[in-house]
Amino acid sequence: MALELHVWGPAFGLDSIDPECLAAVTCFRNHVPREHWTLIASNDAAVSPDHRLPALNHRGTWTSGYTEIISYLTKQKYLHIDDDLTPLQKADSLACASFLATRGSGLLAMSLYVSPRAWAEITRPAYSSLLPFPLTWTVPPAIRTGAIEKVEHLGIGHLAAEVDAEESPSTLAETTSTGFLKLRDRLGPSKAMQPEHTAAIRFQHFAEDFYSVLDQLRGEKSFFLRDDDDDSGPSSIDFLVYGYLQLMRVQTPHPILKTVLEKSFARLVAFLHSKELSTRSYELPWRQPTPRGALGLIGRFAEGSIEATPGVGDSWRKWRKGGVISTYSNGTTDDVRDPTQLILAAGTLVAGVAALGATVLFRALSPFGAATHRFEPTRAKNSGFNQFGGIRYGRY
The missing domain is CATH 3.40.30 (Glutaredoxin)
Structure with missing residues (x-):
């Protein structure tokens, strides 16, 4: 094959x-x-x-x-x-493919990735079922970040805003009827329509426009x-x-997206x-894919950690692809590898591997405060099975 x-x-x-x-x-x-x-x-x-x-x-x-x-x-x-x-048909095919890659991809990103409820209830669990631990920690968030970037050109990327750090971690983010995060009140000329409702209408409009182009x-x-x-x-x-x-x-x-498509x-x-x-x-x-192995999983986890590190991720991606192409005054080009960025990337790599090791160790430990069973010999005057050892219970 x-x-x-x-x-x-x-x-x-x-x-x-x-x-x-x-x-x-x-x-x-x-x-x-x-x-x-x-x-x-x-x-x-x-x-x-x-x-x-x-x-x-x-x-x-x-x-x-x-x-x-x-x-x-x-x-x-x-x-x-x-x-x-x-x-002419080949030109139409290329134009349609470009339209799908931009507008269609953006709509899918909004529906499956940007919407907090859709992401938490169906999309994130789907990726978790496809990926082995610990890649479930790095790959899905990176994919979602890329999806959020796609929707910026649609003018509704603000719906991807995360819960502010000032909000309590125990407080669930309030969502609208459309499934997106509810935005704070904004000052404007009209209070008749909340921003989240306006965004939902705009999203439906974009969907109708997208389907109309394909239908025509x-x-x-x-x-x-x-x-x-x-x-x-x-x-x-x-x-x-x-x-x-x-x-x-x-x-x-x-x-x-489903409702607009099937209804109209x-x-x-x-x-x-x-x-x-x-x-x-x-x-x-x-x-079946070739097993990655423990070292392969650690390497992919560390790489994902590096790419998610602000100020280092872009440099790491350029380094991985062979360096940064520089153009000199005489018109010549050369691949330049910045040692400073390599050091930063290596440091993040070590930190990522260390974090992974600590996580694996933590998962192997019993929950704090859980009952611990300790086996030790007991002194018994009578003969019988209890002379070989007893069980004592306690919390340690």
């Missing part, structure tokens, strides 16, 4: 928690013979040199990202689903680029749209039930 597809694993009743991974899995299942590929829920972006999933390993050659994987497989003659597209692009066609009388079936962009829309239908505590865009819902997309021709060729 020459093709190894590495993805984020199943969640929410779907084959993957990530839209691009879900699109890749669906495309492979429908167009790549089962004996030609294996599916690995590695749940580790570091498996690829680009630190991105989905990632394809073809005899040692790595390709990351759904669009890039489709392009690679087309050149390698594994896929032919885009071979007959016209230049598809129109009355069976698929997004091909007419009804075309027997070629779906193209690569159809599978990508499928991945995004399926995740938007996830039942969140406040399912704005029947043609898109019908598209999701197309037999060319939803029918499983065979069971997925799942394969």
Whole structure:
């Protein structure tokens, strides 16, 4: 099996928690013979040199990202689903993919990651089921941080605000009916509508606008680029749209995306039930990922700790990718590795490993104040089993 597809694993009743991974899995299942590929829920972006999933390993050659994987497989003659597209259709496909990666990704981020209740009740537990300890401490928060950054361009990123440090840790953050954190009162020309209600309406507006663009692009066609009388079936962009829309239908505590889609865009819902997309021709060729081992887990935990450290994370990522490219006055470039940043990164690495060791030790200890059983010999005048030892109870 020459093709190894590495993805984020199943969640929410779907084959993957990530839209691009879900699109890749669906495309492979429908167009790549089962004996030609294996599916690995590695749940580790570091498996690829680009630190991105989905990632394809073809005899040692790595390709990351759904669009890039489709392009690679087309050149390698594994896929032919885009071979007959016209230049205009190819341009529309690229534009749609860019639209999904920006607006669609931002809406998914708001629904599954930024919303505190959705994050706490469904998304964070889903990642915890995919990741081994202690990566459950570093990977999900990093993913959520990236998701929060995506929504900034939508103009409602302030809903990602965390509970202020001045608030008591024992006090639960108050949320609105939309599932987002309730914001403090703001001064403004009108008090008739609270900011959180305004943000919820704006979020619904963005969702309607997003679905409208997709609905107009598809129109009355069976698929997004091909007419009804075309027997070629779906193209690569159809599978990508499928991945995004399926995740938007996830039942969140406040399912704005799901409600808008199913209530107002029947043609898109019908598209999701197309037999060319939803029918499983065979069971997925799942394969267990290579075990990371204790040292591998510690290394990934420490790396995640470094990336989450303010002032060090960016430098560490640049160092990991081979240094910082500097341009000199004569026009030449060179890779520069800042030893100061390396020292900071190494110090954080040591601190991360030490914290992990302390955590593992703490988890191995009995709870403080719990009953402790101590076995010691007792002095007994009578013969019998009690001469071999007794049990004393106490708290130590």
